Amino acid sequence: RPQSFNRENVAAAIPRDVPDKSVLFTANRYVSNGRVPDITHIVYVDPDRYNELGDHAALQEVGRTVSRLNALLPKRQFVLIGPGRWGSRGDIRLGVNVTYSDINNTAVLVEIARKRGNYVPDLSFGTHFFQDLVEAGIRYLPLYPDEPGAVFDERFLRESENELASLAPEFAHLGAVVRVIDVPKACPGMVLRVLMNADEDRAVGLLVPAGRPPDMPSEEARPGGAPREGHWRWRLRMAERIAGQVDAARFGVVAMYVFGSAKNASAGPGSDIDLLVHVRGTEEQRKALAIWLEGWSLCLDEMNFLRTGIRSGGLLDVHLVTDEDIAARSSYAVKIGNVTDAAWEIPIRR
Known part of the structure; x- marks a missing residue:
């Protein structure tokens, strides 16, 4: 059922010719509209392993594990996939015992209805957190993996490297039940994208190359006119x-990265552009680079003013890091190759 309607909840165009190996899951019941780009992490509570837990305390600990991951993983860049009814209170074998504050940073809440004999368990359809999900823009999706034609790549979810122990070592003993998959690490250069179309009652989770989603609706559509490029895309x-265009040899630039709202597709009209620049050169080269980037910053600020009417005095927020910073994982250098919310490297002129 559709949870709300706005420009961000338009029906996503679902491609028909996607290679089977790129499809992580499909859904064809109770699908709302929307699309979720560039998911970097999957938290998967294995339904079979969850059902095998021996006591109530162990089941509750799964909920605490999810809560901890919710605080650690990058906001709106991970999905929660679990059995039955998220937020169960009475018989918590029916679903993971969590409150809204334990799952409020996810991008998508997925419930799995695995068939057991002739019985298919009821799902919550997001009702435990319905109003919160709507207000936060968190998508809900039910999966019925045992239905004819449904795709559910359980092998990928079970056999990809589990990052739980590195993220939350205090819960490492639950690694068979709770799996955390770093998608770009498991599939180099790839992210998960979820496309949902209520008109067709279809949804699909696709592994696609990381980058700008070509089918994202513009954030700046104007009544009566053609939509303009969105804030984050621009x-x-x-x-x-x-x-x-950077002259790497002249400025001593080794690599450049983008992070923050431009990378996470959450930039607004007044957002800056967060750049991380790996430098290896002289102090004079760094000063020259700073002057060159300042010119870009002022020009882009003027362009943004003409687009939005907002002036900030400079649109770039630049952070220089050295080999020593990267080796020590200090300051912003920690974002290079980080497990969560890593900066994206962008190709430089050679």
């Missing part, structure tokens, strides 16, 4: 333009 494109 900022990401400008970051790519800067990296493509």
Whole structure:
């Protein structure tokens, strides 16, 4: 059932010719509209392993594990996939015992109805957190993996490397039940994208190359006119333009990265562009680079003013890191290759 309606909840176009190996799951019942781009992490509570837990305390500990991961993983860049009814209170074998504050950073809440004999368990359809999910823009999706034609790549979810012990070592003993999959690590260069179409009552979770989703609706559609490029898209494109024009040899630049709202597709009209620049050169080279980037920052600020009417005095927020910073994992260097919310490297001019 559709949970709300706005421009971000339009029906997603679902491609028909996707290779089977790229499909993680499909749904064809109770699907609402929407699309969720660039999911980097999956938290998967294995229905069979959850059902095998021996006592009430162990079941409750799964809920605490999910709560901890909800606090650690990048907001709106992970999905929660679990058995039955998320938020169960009485018989918590029916679903993981969590409150809304334990799952409020997820992008999608997925409930799995696995058939046991001739019985298919009832799902909550998000009703335990319905109003909260609507207000936060969190998608809900039910999966029925045992239905004819349904796709559910359980092998990928069970056999991909589990990051639980590195993220929350205090819950490492639950690794057979709770699995955390770093999608770009498990499938280099890939992310998970979820497309949902209520008109067709279809949804699909796809593994696709990381980057700008070509089918995202614009955030700046104007009544009576053609939609303009959205805030985050424009900022990401400008970051790519800067990296493509930087003279690496002149400025001592090794690599450039984008992070923050431009990378996470959450930039607003007043957001800056967060750049991380790996430098290896002289102090004079760094000063020259700073002057060059300041020129870009002021020009982009003027462009943004003409687009939005907002002026900030400079649109770039630049952080320089050295080999020593990266080796020590200090300051913003920690975002390079990080497990959660890692900065994206953008190609530079060579």
